[in-house]
Amino acid sequence: MEQINDLALKNFREYLRIPSVHPNVNYNDCVKFLKQLAEDIDLPIEVIRVKPTKPVVLITWKGERPDLPSILLNSHMDVVPVFEDKWKYKPFAADIDNGKIYARGSQDMKSIGIQYLEAIRRLKIKGNICKRNVHVCFVPDEEIGGEEGMKLFVQSEEFKKLNVGVSFDESYASRTNEFVVFYDERVCRQFSIHCKGASGHGSFLLENTPGEKITYILNKFYEFRDSQRELLKSNIHIERGQVTTINCTRISGGVQDNVIPCEMTISFDCRVPSSNLETFEKMMNQWCKDAGEDCDIEYHQKNYPASQTKLDDSNIYWKAFERVSMQMGFKLKPEICPGTTDSRYLRQIGIPAFGFSPINNTVPLLHAHNEFLRVETFLKGIDVYCSVIYELANIVENNY
Numbered sequence: 001m002e003q004i005n006d007l008a009l010k011n012f013r014e015y016l017r018i019p020s021v022h023p024n025v026n027y028n029d030c031v032k033f034l035k036q037l038a039e040d041i042d043l044p045i046e047v048i049r050v051k052p053t054k055p056v057v058l059i060t061w062k063g064e065r066p067d068l069p070s071i072l073l074n075s076h077m078d079v080v081p082v083f084e085d086k087w088k089y090k091p092f093a094a095d096i097d098n099g100k101i102y103a104r105g106s107q108d109m110k111s112i113g114i115q116y117l118e119a120i121r122r123l124k125i126k127g128n129i130c131k132r133n134v135h136v137c138f139v140p141d142e143e144i145g146g147e148e149g150m151k152l153f154v155q156s157e158e159f160k161k162l163n164v165g166v167s168f169d170e171s172y173a174s175r176t177n178e179f180v181v182f183y184d185e186r187v188c189r190q191f192s193i194h195c196k197g198a199s200g201h202g203s204f205l206l207e208n209t210p211g212e213k214i215t216y217i218l219n220k221f222y223e224f225r226d227s228q229r230e231l232l233k234s235n236i237h238i239e240r241g242q243v244t245t246i247n248c249t250r251i252s253g254g255v256q257d258n259v260i261p262c263e264m265t266i267s268f269d270c271r272v273p274s275s276n277l278e279t280f281e282k283m284m285n286q287w288c289k290d291a292g293e294d295c296d297i298e299y300h301q302k303n304y305p306a307s308q309t310k311l312d313d314s315n316i317y318w319k320a321f322e323r324v325s326m327q328m329g330f331k332l333k334p335e336i337c338p339g340t341t342d343s344r345y346l347r348q349i350g351i352p353a354f355g356f357s358p359i360n361n362t363v364p365l366l367h368a369h370n371e372f373l374r375v376e377t378f379l380k381g382i383d384v385y386c387s388v389i390y391e392l393a394n395i396v397e398n399n400y
């Protein structure tokens with residue numbers, strides 16, 4: 001046991017030492033490392049290039065019933081930049097101090113990629129064979145939106161051939177004993193509102209000016225913003241993913257100080273829970289109308305809700321996941337992801353997708369200085385995946 005734990009830890013640290021950090025990530029060393037690891041566990045590997053410099057690495061543990069929908073275990077290879085002078089340890093050295101592994105990617109999410117594979121190694125050693133194919137997938141570019149990563153991969157023929165029934169990807173570390181599970185994400189809306197109106201000398205009190213319209217709109221958006229902040233603060237049961245966030249990100253217009261311009265523009269970044277989207281959209285359209293004529297919305301990002309992954313008896317994968325959590329005595333805490341992850345690309349094409357990181361009792365340090373993961377938490381996570389993979393890859397009750 002000690003030996004196999006040491007091996008897992010060694011592989012984890014080796015992976016952390018590859019600086020697959022933005023901007024302009026070179027993924028070659030990740031691919032090379034994963035090829036060696038797959039060979040060591042005796043699993044077939046395929047490298048799919050969705051773009052010449054953007055590899056998707058796919059490692060497969062074949063099941064007895066490849067006709068059944070498969071299990072996809074996804075992680076991203078890239079990590080966000082570091083401010084090295086703010087770190088106690090070198091961010092790509094994977095030093096261990098007091099039982100903690102310090103490195104960029106230790107929580108987000110190189111740990112999980114290794115845990116998937118080390119779990120399969122253990123299941124294989126014990127002689128387990130599963131019914132369904134299990135695909136362990138490593139994608140590029142999640143941290144910059146996945147446009148040349150998962151988004152392209154899900155559209156490829158190679159992906160369709162996998163016949164994916166359910167996917168797992170990241171959530172985030174939880175401070176409590178529970179594990180956070182994402183089943184949905186907020187919808188991102190970014191837009192500019194162009195307000196046109198009367199133009200003239202800066203000494204007049206004209207009516208119908210762009211300035212008045214912008215003021216009205218800004219006030220409405222920020223009144224609503226206040227209500228959402230209040231909601232989040234006053235109710236401990238409400239999570240960040242359940243409220244709408246609004247931020248004014250740009251205001252522009254005008255030519256010189258003594259001229260009232262004929263147009264001013266105001267831009268917002270809004271993240272809206274999918275259940276509130278329709279109401280929100282109606283409300284903001286009304287604000288623009290009430291602000292006066294000629295207030296037009298120009299969208300830069302107009303995302304639509306992906307289908308939420310169901311957490312009820314109709315979802316056989318959720319039932320199995322819950323069974324495992326009961327057997328192992330851990331608690332799952334379903335949440336709507338406040339940001340975005342690659343899971344949305346799977347949900348958009350109708351595949352149930354869980355965001356899940358087996359990291360509890362840990363300060364969430366994704367994208368932060370001195371990101372670390374306890375060795376103990378890392379090793380426990382492998383046990384969690386052993387059970388999750390075994391349970392889910394053996395579901396035969398229907399083809400979902």
Ligand SMILES: [Zn+2]
Binds near residue numbers: 108109
């Ligand atoms: Zn991540």
